[in-house]
Amino acid sequence: MATKGTVLIVSAHAGDFVWRAGGAIAAATARGERAVVVCLSYGERGESASQWLAGKSLEDIKALRRSEAEAAAAALGAEVEFLDAGDYPLLPSRELLDQLVTIYRRVQPTVVLTHPLLDPYNGDHPAAAKLAIEARILAQAIGYDAPGEVLGAPPVFFFEPHQPEQCDFKPDVLLDITAAFPAKQKAMECLPAQQHMWDYYTSLAVRRGVQVKRNAGPNLGLPVDTKGEAYMRFYPQVTEVLE
Amino acid sequence: MATKGTVLIVSAHAGDFVWRAGGAIAAATARGERAVVVCLSYGERGESASQWLAGKSLEDIKALRRSEAEAAAAALGAEVEFLDAGDYPLLPSRELLDQLVTIYRRVQPTVVLTHPLLDPYNGDHPAAAKLAIEARILAQAIGYDAPGEVLGAPPVFFFEPHQPEQCDFKPDVLLDITAAFPAKQKAMECLPAQQHMWDYYTSLAVRRGVQVKRNAGPNLGLPVDTKGEAYMRFYPQVTEVLE
Amino acid sequence: MATKGTVLIVSAHAGDFVWRAGGAIAAATARGERAVVVCLSYGERGESASQWLAGKSLEDIKALRRSEAEAAAAALGAEVEFLDAGDYPLLPSRELLDQLVTIYRRVQPTVVLTHPLLDPYNGDHPAAAKLAIEARILAQAIGYDAPGEVLGAPPVFFFEPHQPEQCDFKPDVLLDITAAFPAKQKAMECLPAQQHMWDYYTSLAVRRGVQVKRNAGPNLGLPVDTKGEAYMRFYPQVTEVLE
Amino acid sequence: MATKGTVLIVSAHAGDFVWRAGGAIAAATARGERAVVVCLSYGERGESASQWLAGKSLEDIKALRRSEAEAAAAALGAEVEFLDAGDYPLLPSRELLDQLVTIYRRVQPTVVLTHPLLDPYNGDHPAAAKLAIEARILAQAIGYDAPGEVLGAPPVFFFEPHQPEQCDFKPDVLLDITAAFPAKQKAMECLPAQQHMWDYYTSLAVRRGVQVKRNAGPNLGLPVDTKGEAYMRFYPQVTEVLE
Amino acid sequence: MATKGTVLIVSAHAGDFVWRAGGAIAAATARGERAVVVCLSYGERGESASQWLAGKSLEDIKALRRSEAEAAAAALGAEVEFLDAGDYPLLPSRELLDQLVTIYRRVQPTVVLTHPLLDPYNGDHPAAAKLAIEARILAQAIGYDAPGEVLGAPPVFFFEPHQPEQCDFKPDVLLDITAAFPAKQKAMECLPAQQHMWDYYTSLAVRRGVQVKRNAGPNLGLPVDTKGEAYMRFYPQVTEVLE
């Protein structure tokens, strides 16, 4: 609706936004929109097993994850910020919440992407989602004391977790990322320690692409190699046309 | 997506489409789309209490409901067909299903509107919804023996029942019907026996309009008197843009 | 609310009403209300294993189940009717539905008790519940062609199935049946072939009684041997006092 | 059941109890019961947009909201207390929880009203509800160190949120507030900054009143202008009569 | 538990058992168990698009699907029966139900596999599942008039539908089919018209295999190329060991 929108991605760890929302981000920036990724932590403890096995120090691991995430964001055409709030566990705090409110007011997102609210395999993901939602609500209130203009009501989408069914993740939006997929692939390749994930998320993009075609119907002429990403809306869609 | 779409509305009784989807229908025809309403029954037994109290015969009641529905459809710019399958109860049958498949193939809808799948107060509504969904699936199969081209995969939306929470109706689409509301109002006035419903559904349109504004955010400049209708999607939305 | 109410119990088989709703029935008749039990079948195939093992004929089994149910109903102070629609499976039909509508109009119940809508162990129970609900809706419509006055809107309660959690049975009403329990016990003893059930349902009454006390609070001075039955409402409670 | 009960209302902000439970409160006090409202905050940041726009100071806003809430409580015949715990966000704390336990023990409510446990639009509402429930449990334990008698087991009702379906709010109690409505109206008029809400909640009372009539049935002779409020039970109802 | 079990697979169409349960079937027969597949229809109308496009007749299509299914069953070491009840729609009937009961009594399965109860894309799948469950209940009743011994209580597992999340399919059993996968692959290759499915279901087996490893834990030494199939239980598991 807005001529030039801004996507805000709230990611628990440094890599999450690449695997789960890389297509949406690349598609937005390709349309000329702004995309801002906020990594609440580097994923230094919970998602860096190979570096710990290699005997790296905490600071080295953080630096590595940061540089990888910066490269991946660049490949997607996105900006990236790091709040370094610590992971495993990612603990909510008044300060972290306030930082997020300030970012919302500064960035003025028209769309927000984050983790779903349930994940039996990773407590940081729901923690990040709750912070993202709570901060969005606070940023809307003129009485909340933070710099910047009051926020509108950007829609919030949850991106796909690793084991979707166990997270009660039922896709209600299937995003066609066929054109954006090469950029996502480049971004994934910025994370060389998780090479097995490249295949995994390519295969998932094919799977979701099959569903894009199945749900769109044959008459739209979608190509054989359609790729997709799945999302859930947290708020009802507002629209002028049912389609 | 299609330049000129076609909306198919599958309605259990002759009046349902007016109260619950009149705004969506009027908006579609105002955009130049085609709208085809299929009334499975006239609502002659279950939704014509005042006529029965007035001592009318079954045939008179059917004729009255038919002419009212024709007038209301005209006010919305829609075509209307009647299958006269009987109501209270509306019983599914192989023949009725086949009639619906044939309509799907003939009309080639790009969007389908019908009742939700649960209604503890009215068994005909879920019966109509199940028929609408089953027929849509059959019409997609080349092996199903009925005239006309095979159907694509039109999205299905459930319109709002009378007591939404009791029907597990959780709106995931809020449709702005502000511009279409005068036409809906005219259509409602074609049903004079249910005058108390005019106010009820106007008040509901205001209530859903408040939610349209609340969920769209203040920055969209929606007018004070925004009107809305609420819908649920049965299949995931397919899109190229998250918004 | 009504000074003298009437309870209608729609039971799939001849014994169901005793085990699951005997307390509620006895309590109602003790208050001077009327109770009418409708057994859709005798449970001759699905719930008469010991008689089949004993080599009884179908007609003998039906007669036995009928006389047992009559005795049990008498012990509860209730009337009982048998529709002999067959069980295992209990098949819905237009005729059976119509019989039920006619009973609703004749009996004019102020409260309805029946099975819950889900039971993975017994398809007849949900079938009976669906018939009971559908017939109640039809009986409310002046246009439905059946003798008798149009029905009001009696609340519907689901009684407890054998394996409640597997049937998504979450009690929202705990009925104190302490005073009515001796009558229920007598009614259970009218079903000698299922003697192991006497203990089972006495133990269940104790268990639900503990919950009655737990949820009522200590200040009500309920006795140590409080007995209970659990129910689910199908429609919202209408009341003038929150309590 | 108790001859003279006491209703405790736990409200996140100063105005919530008026819009959502004003009818229940006025009905209780009209019956001679006591009603005690506890406002955890004044709603000074999250629900006072017009005052912030008018340039008021935090202290002025709190004082204004307090005096309005006092006037509204008086109009409903209720007492009101303010815990001034801050809003947006309302943060749970050991101290706040302890204050609530002390109030429960002092007030000895026979009924508790609070917000539902889910609200995607306002994090303070669920926070208040969780505190109200947790404090109720603690107040029941003799081992919890707080003054006053141990609490019984008062039922807890959730009042209706602004967008009920999005909060998984499925009414299971419809309260007839027809007689209490004039008092609720007076109380609403004590909150002049939210004049648009007067209409909104009057319209909602009509809507819930229609459902009161629909679910009670025609035979009860409810008036045309029946008004209602909707509630959800958190614990099962304990009763001696199914009705 | 039983030394030599028997798996009964109730499949709506001729191909379903291959894609969705081929691994479980091959694993069972490799252990020396018996596997019996019952295809309620050939899938002649709904799942044979390419043959219809090629201008084949109904009888030719049925014959083709039958021979393919026989070959696939052989590759899995399973027997197969065809009830030819028609598809699109697969209509439940007393006769079909009775045929299934007779099969249950004859085959005496110790495990049952079938479709899940919900599928918004294919009405035949839930119809088959409901028949399979209803027939299992009837076959347990001594009073049901059919040849053979009364059935025990075999557990029922739902196999994975094409779009699992849309079918409320939440896997609660992850089956390791690594050793059985070559047989499944051979069976898939017996269905040459759906060659694109070979890849799709191989990719799914990898995906479920990743979850097998993730949920089993690293200490079990599962190989890198672990393959899996996902299932839902319809009844609670009975066991002597929690593991």
Next chain:
Amino acid sequence: MATKGTVLIVSAHAGDFVWRAGGAIAAATARGERAVVVCLSYGERGESASQWLAGKSLEDIKALRRSEAEAAAAALGAEVEFLDAGDYPLLPSRELLDQLVTIYRRVQPTVVLTHPLLDPYNGDHPAAAKLAIEARILAQAIGYDAPGEVLGAPPVFFFEPHQPEQCDFKPDVLLDITAAFPAKQKAMECLPAQQHMWDYYTSLAVRRGVQVKRNAGPNLGLPVDTKGEAYMRFYPQVTEVLE
């Protein structure tokens, strides 16, 4: 699967593990497995009403509960540890979480038992469950700084709460504890202050035993006095055989 497993039980209060999981624990130790019970608190405030009424001091109550729990654990063949984190409320903290992670790494459980995630009657139970789950996740991460080996992926089972339906507790595992029941009985008798619970949980064991038989089927020859305990899985079962 492991030749000699280890069961870890995370219990909010000192008595919980006896009533709810005593059978599973006794069965495990009888098989030669190790069982380690961790009591987060003594239940000194919330579950020691009779001692408070008898005028005991806080320290005396803790000592009493500790010695009872030690005796009960001994009767079950289990070890027991006490973290003394306080109850009513049991407050989560970084320290408590860290203590649990350390225990996980030291004990290396192959199975975990804890409370379910919802309990409207007791906030400590879900608090304990959340801690148990979060600590299990952290203990799996090599980057989490705690002594001991990294944890595998032990399955987590929720044991049965006092009012199962109100806690959304739907048993998906029914454990046969017939052989272990005498040991459970002895353990219960170590808790003399709650003598009324002995009967209550014996009666529950009978009830769950009936369900064990019902779901296992008659062909397994289970004895008349089969006893059971009910559990819910938090993660999907991984298996090589569907049974």
